[in-house]
Amino acid sequence: MQKPVIGITCGDINGIGPELIVKTFSDHRLLEHCTPVIFANNKLINFYKKSLPEAQLNYQSLKEFSKVNHKQINIFNVWEDDVAITPGQLNDTGGQYAVRSLEAATQAVLEGHLQGIVTAPIHKKNVQSDTFRHSGHTPYFKEAAKVNDVLMLLYSEHLRVALVTEHVPVKDVASHLTKGRILSKLQLLQQSLRRDFGIDRPRIAVLGLNPHAGDEGLIGSEEESIIRPAIKEAKQQNYLVFGPYSADAFFARQSYLQFDAVLAMYHDQGLIPFKTIAVGDGVNFTAGLPFVRTSPDHGTAFDIAGKGIADASSFTTAVFECVDIINRRAGYEERTRNPLRKVVSEVLKNVEDERIDETIG
Structure with a gap:
């Protein structure tokens, strides 16, 4: 099966998201499973890379998807602005560029350039604006993908x-x-x-x-x-x-x-x-959603941002799970298209269902 192309949003640029990205993709074995495209810019990634002496993150920059390198980590430069990066600080800048990363990745997945997205944490308050009024990623993706629920x-x-x-x-x-x-x-x-x-x-x-x-x-x-x-x-x-x-x-x-x-x-x-x-x-x-979206189960953690101590385990797991779900979904759709596939018979009958209900109740 061809490696899926996975978009990575940077999250709040002053939170732990960029650090988690650098730590996760310093392990280049991930390239055996997916082609990552990080939606940020070189300066942001280099800023956090310099604070992590053990980081081994090598990448190429791009501005168009026809030039994605499937043997390397890619950074899609969403902005060229000279942005002040202030780890640990909750400010409008952190939210503004988190949204720009998110919107660029979402446009890419809706246009078919990506098969999935892994989102780094945002802060729900500082992303609010006249054009972004969502309480989190989930309602944003619902509206962007135009699905009922x-x-x-x-x-x-x-x-x-x-x-x-x-x-x-x-x-x-x-x-x-x-x-x-x-x-x-x-x-x-x-x-x-x-x-x-x-x-x-x-x-x-x-x-x-x-x-x-x-x-x-x-x-x-x-x-x-x-x-x-x-x-x-x-x-x-x-x-x-x-x-x-x-x-x-x-x-x-x-x-x-x-x-x-x-x-x-x-x-x-x-x-x-x-x-x-x-x-x-x-x-x-x-x-x-019509595409796969995963994220770690934690927030921006401003209290430890920029200190090099953030645990990347949940973020790394989110990347692997994004790939696994893409592959399982593809397998499921292939099976359902196969007219020779026998539908699994309903062997769990009411007797077993009631037994479970009584045991738990």
């Missing part, structure tokens, strides 16, 4: 957590929950687990919104009026979906190990346990 999915070796709501104030979460919205996220999750992760019959756990999953309506009504009806309809569509489960007991008992993915109702409900369990090795993936 996307799904924020974080995963590590033993856990996948998807979110119904993302960057929404806690006081507003309940008002954002509808049966239709939960069903849409379940459909995206089911589709992604099959297409992007190679799981033919994924088992999905759904968390409740309220403490103790509402205690049958005693502590909130959303489980009975919204979440259970969505689960019921998903089951009618032949999904292996279970719940709603009380989030505290679900993670405390390691019940997630019995499922292929978990759908959480809001950001911290899913991400606090995920980041505790994944311990820095997690990857953020946007399901539902």
Whole structure:
């Protein structure tokens, strides 16, 4: 299979993103798996390279994709400005050039020059402008790709957590929950687990919104009026979906190990346990896009930016996962095009489904 071309955004130029890029691509063995194109400029990369004496980053510069070198790291020069780089400082400059990198990479992937994008962290406040009013990468990509819905999915070796709501104030979460919205996220999750992760019959756990999953309506009504009806309809569509489960007991008992993915109702409900369990090795993936987008599961970390101590593990994993998902997606599409391929029979019947439900509940 031909190596995919992967776009790398620089993130906030004063955060740890550029350092992670230099550290990750100093290992040239990555070139055996993909052709990286870093969307930034030479000065930015050289600035952080000089602060890392052990870095062995060699690259070529380009301004047009016809000259991509598949045997080398490429830097696509998005700007020629003489930009002040101030590691650790939150300012407008950091956000402005993060957006320029992101928009250039997005245009390239939509034009077919790339197969995937790995995004370095941005700061949600300093990227805001009259032309960029998104609360993060996920809603930005949804609008740019012109798709009806996307799904924020974080995963590590033993856990996948998807979110119904993302960057929404806690006081507003309940008002954002509808049966239709939960069903849409379940459909995206089911589709992604099959297409992007190679799981033919994924088992999905759904968390409740309220403490103790509402205690049958005693502590909130959303489980009975919204979440259970969505689960019921998903089951009618032949999904292996279970719940709603009380989030505290679900993670405390390691019940997630019995499922292929978990759908959480809001950001911290899913991400606090995920980041505790994944311990820095997690990857953020946007399901539902026509291209593959991954990122590390952390932020800009201004407190350690420019000090050479940032851990590149999650970013490096995000690069490998971007490549792996591209390849799995290509394999899935090839299999579905093959008329001789037999559809996997439904061997997980109601008896087993109920047994799982009872065990977790």
